[in-house]
Amino acid sequence: THPTLKTIPVIMLTSSNFEIELPTEKVKPIDAVSLSVEPLTLEMKYQGMVLVVEDEIHIQVLLKEYLTLSGFNVITVSNGQLAFQMLQEIEPDLIISDIKMPTLDGIALYHKIAEQAPHLIQRYLFITGDTKTPETVNFLARTGIPYIEKPFTLNILSEMLKSFYP
Numbered sequence: 001t002h003p004t005l006k007t008i009p010v011i012m013l014t015s016s017n018f019e020i021e022l023p024t025e026k027v028k029p030i031d032a033v034s035l036s037v038e039p040l041t042l043e044m045k046y047q048g049m050v051l052v053v054e055d056e057i058h059i060q061v062l063l064k065e066y067l068t069l070s071g072f073n074v075i076t077v078s079n080g081q082l083a084f085q086m087l088q089e090i091e092p093d094l095i096i097s098d099i100k101m102p103t104l105d106g107i108a109l110y111h112k113i114a115e116q117a118p119h120l121i122q123r124y125l126f127i128t129g130d131t132k133t134p135e136t137v138n139f140l141a142r143t144g145i146p147y148i149e150k151p152f153t154l155n156i157l158s159e160m161l162k163s164f165y166p
């Protein structure tokens with residue numbers, strides 16, 4: 001056992017029990033400096049509003065923090081249905097969406113937006129780990145919507161954002 005760690009037994013309601021070690025000292029949260037990536041700097045006063053549609057909370061938080069540090073107003077939701085409801089009230093400058101999500105996936109959300117607010121499909125960016133299934137491959141090829149494959153770096157995201165804000 002490390003002197004700055006405290007061992008805590010964890011009792012599960014299954015046949016397995018285990019122990020975890022937690023720090024006994026206050027842990028410094030991750031910030032943009034510790035990520036060693038500079039926030040995106042664009043030569044615009046108002047960066048715009050971004051709607052992030054992502055069901056993986058750690059990616060959602062990362063995107064929100066990075067985009068906020070880069071000067072964007074960011075709204076996050078965890079599925080396409082919530083995003084579509086939000087789009088009844090706001091008009092984002094950019095939509096960043098996962099593809100595989102519960103309730104309403106990114107492809108179905110894209111089709112609903114294309115039908116009801118087609119001008120927004122020009123402001124669409126997918127971030128997805130699903131680039132191998134035939135449905136996704138065909139959809140991405142047919143629509144030509146830009147996408148970033150998970151896992152990704154913030155530098156890749158920054159470069160992609162520059163294509164929306166030249």
